[in-house]
Amino acid sequence: MIGRFGEYGGQFVPETLMAALAELDDAFNAARMDDAFQNQFVDLSAHFTGRPTPLYFASRLTEFCGGAKIYLKREDLAHTGAHKINNALGQGLLAKRMGKTRIVAETGAGQHGVASAAVCAMLGLECIVYMGTEDMRRQAPNVYRMKLLGAEVRGVDAGSATLKDAINEAIRDWVTNVQTTHYLLGSALGPHPYPTMVREFQAVIGHEARAQMLATEKRLPDLLIACVGGGSNSIGLFHAFRDDDVAMIGVEAGGLGIASGKHAARFAEARPGVLHGTYTYVLQDDDGQVRATHSVSAGLDYPAVGPEHAHLFDTERVGYTYATDDEALNAFHQLARLEGILPALESAHAVAEAIKRAREMPRDEIVLVNLSGRGDKDLQTVMSASGEQ
Amino acid sequence: MNRIEEKFVELGTQQRAALMPYLPLGYPTVEESQDLIRVIADAGADMIELGVPFSDPLADGPVIQHATQVALKNGVTLAKCLAMARAARDAGVTIPLILMGYANPILRYGIAAFARDAQNAGVDGLIVPDLPPEEAGAFDAATRAHDLALIFLAAPTSTPERLQKIAAATRGFVYLVSVVGVTGARAQLAADLSSFVARVRAITSKPVCVGFGIANAESARQVAQIADGVIVGSALVNKIGNGNAIQAAREFIAELRGAINHKIE
Ligand SMILES: Cc1ncc(COP(=O)(O)O)c(C=O)c1O
Numbered sequence: 099m100i101g102r103f104g105e106y107g108g109q110f111v112p113e114t115l116m117a118a119l120a121e122l123d124d125a126f127n128a129a130r131m132d133d134a135f136q137n138q139f140v141d142l143s144a145h146f147t148g149r150p151t152p153l154y155f156a157s158r159l160t161e162f163c164g165g166a167k168i169y170l171k172r173e174d175l176a177h178t179g180a181h182k183i184n185n186a187l188g189q190g191l192l193a194k195r196m197g198k199t200r201i202v203a204e205t206g207a208g209q210h211g212v213a214s215a216a217v218c219a220m221l222g223l224e225c226i227v228y229m230g231t232e233d234m235r236r237q238a239p240n241v242y243r244m245k246l247l248g249a250e251v252r253g254v255d256a257g258s259a260t261l262k263d264a265i266n267e268a269i270r271d272w273v274t275n276v277q278t279t280h281y282l283l284g285s286a287l288g289p290h291p292y293p294t295m296v297r298e299f300q301a302v303i304g305h306e307a308r309a310q311m312l313a314t315e316k317r318l319p320d321l322l323i324a325c326v327g328g329g330s331n332s333i334g335l336f337h338a339f340r341d342d343d344v345a346m347i348g349v350e351a352g353g354l355g356i357a358s359g360k361h362a363a364r365f366a367e368a369r370p371g372v373l374h375g376t377y378t379y380v381l382q383d384d385d386g387q388v389r390a391t392h393s394v395s396a397g398l399d400y401p402a403v404g405p406e407h408a409h410l411f412d413t414e415r416v417g418y419t420y421a422t423d424d425e426a427l428n429a430f431h432q433l434a435r436l437e438g439i440l441p442a443l444e445s446a447h448a449v450a451e452a453i454k455r456a457r458e459m460p461r462d463e464i465v466l467v468n469l470s471g472r473g474d475k476d477l478q479t480v481m482s483a484s485g486e487q
Numbered sequence: 488m489n490r491i492e493e494k495f496v497e498l499g500t501q502q503r504a505a506l507m508p509y510l511p512l513g514y515p516t517v518e519e520s521q522d523l524i525r526v527i528a529d530a531g532a533d534m535i536e537l538g539v540p541f542s543d544p545l546a547d548g549p550v551i552q553h554a555t556q557v558a559l560k561n562g563v564t565l566a567k568c569l570a571m572a573r574a575a576r577d578a579g580v581t582i583p584l585i586l587m588g589y590a591n592p593i594l595r596y597g598i599a600a601f602a603r604d605a606q607n608a609g610v611d612g613l614i615v616p617d618l619p620p621e622e623a624g625a626f627d628a629a630t631r632a633h634d635l636a637l638i639f640l641a642a643p644t645s646t647p648e649r650l651q652k653i654a655a656a657t658r659g660f661v662y663l664v665s666v667v668g669v670t671g672a673r674a675q676l677a678a679d680l681s682s683f684v685a686r687v688r689a690i691t692s693k694p695v696c697v698g699f700g701i702a703n704a705e706s707a708r709q710v711a712q713i714a715d716g717v718i719v720g721s722a723l724v725n726k727i728g729n730g731n732a733i734q735a736a737r738e739f740i741a742e743l744r745g746a747i748n749h750k751i752e
Contacts, residue, residue: 100621108621108622109619109621109622110590110617110618110619110622111545111617111619112545112546112616112617112640112642112664112669113619113639113640113641113642113644113645113649113653113664114546114642114643114644114664114667114668115644116619116642116644116645116649117644117645117646117649118644120646256552256556257542257543262543266543266544266545269545270545270547270548270669273545273546273667273668273669274667274668274669275667276644276667277644277667369595370594371591371594371595372589372590372591372594372617373543373591374543374545375545375617380591382591382595384595385564385565385566385592385595385596386541386565386591386592386593386594386595386596387541387542387559387592388542388543388591
């Protein structure tokens, strides 16, 4: 069956989109094989995005934990402040190649929206970004950034007014304007070919990190850690190491704790279902209605997970755990104080797990954490969580 | 023969198109929508599509989205929808009843259990707007085992190859989506609707029914001249959402029925 990872994935979408998905799949496969496209992607990744991003040895954090060495892959230093730009650039170029003039995107934390807006400005494409009004409130600076970059931000009030609802609206727009419009989906989820395509555009993270690690330490890391919202920064890191003897952990949003029901830890309940065009693990009630989620980080606050992760979970190639809001906030402060880096709250979930793990590992082992983005966008949230306003 | 097939045979002898309203179950209230099934049948509907609410209805515009959100707040589940179909049968409704709902609640219920329970509830068919034929294997097997018609949608963007596949896979009829877009009443019919219907007719002898966007009696009359069935959703939802749902539905269905109650030329 098309686009499956084990039993997960597929194309559960309205018929109106089926031809567009086939067209996208063809265009992506052709572009993949086309040197001109690849060269353009590599060139703009270097000169627009600022790749390669550094691999940074967090010596003070390592000392603080007293165990394994902790390295950070600095996607926070990529243009627009997160790994999201890698995929936005790839899909933007693809949309242009397909002759589409209009881009719709969804955004949770605002990072994918900002990345899409920047790429559209650079390529001269019209850009509409759907964003839940709750997320607009939480991520106000990013809303303004998108506007400055020429994008139109459309607030979504439906449902929980967060990422899930923004995706619903973006898909409805796409169903209506599919002839002129490309849907620039921001994570490794949705119908085929998105999970594969987004992974391929994000795989640069893992390829760089692997080479950088070999150059620095002359060996591979023992453990990879990345946060999992839809699953794009994590799959981008993990993919290059899939055949290596390297352990991997994906960190979901534990919110207020699993028992509270207010979280986005899809693997903690592991119920398969269909959301946004793909068969995967979905947080849902006994009647198959998709549940509201909670996380301090808007980018992890999503009830489904990319289908490749569902398969990696079943096959136990990747272990999945979660960090609570409090653990992520603590990790945010620790990284700030010890390393002079403000991580995105999403990335802080991965840092929280790294702190736990590194402590239990011998000093000659290595943990590689993907720092998926920077925390400037989260200052408001961190301030109110710290009771400073 | 399934009730849907029987109905099209009957309509064929009368040379008349089917009037097929879409009714979101649980809207505006559970009690009213239970009564509306019978009222709509009595007012002249030939079949009814019973909408099963879902939290994330991707193929729906604002009107149906809103109605199904209200239905969820009213506590409607797939199991309750089946019970409502059963109650309508017990209240004497004999026309075909078709459930229309998204894949996830059916998967959660269990496809085989759903098909069995739907048949027992007197349901005749199933439409799943986010289920293309490529993904329908388990749905197809289970619905066949319980004499339910699994009805697929065709869109203006469907390629000729896809139309072939859809026409071959669908049972009962082909559900032709008249617009590139989501559900919602449109002021006018799509300009190329008749050529779209003709393209589908050229590859199948199955009945062809048109839905999405039909706003009023005049549009319904025009569609009835080229198609075997006319599906009216958002326009009906608009009428029943403005108070006095029973009377509004009775009048609107009668008006639609009047507009398509002539023989196909
Ligand atoms: C900085 C950052 N990290 C992680 C994520 C989570 O997404 P994904 O799992 O696709 O990497 C987001 C999403 O908005 C983000 O902005």
